[in-house]
Amino acid sequence: MMNFSFFLAAAVSPIDSPRQAVILRSQAFFTLQSFAEIVLQKWRCFL
DSSP: OHHHHHHHHHHHSOOSOHHHHHHHHHHHHHHHHHHHHHHHHHHHHHO
């Protein structure tokens, strides 16, 4: 969850270049994907 605050700060700060925006977007997507996987794993334990 430490990365999430970093992404939040990066999203709020002005983006210098389109390239940085693409990198940020891919990183945010990767974080959401890994977070979703963790949630799914916990749900499997309950089920």
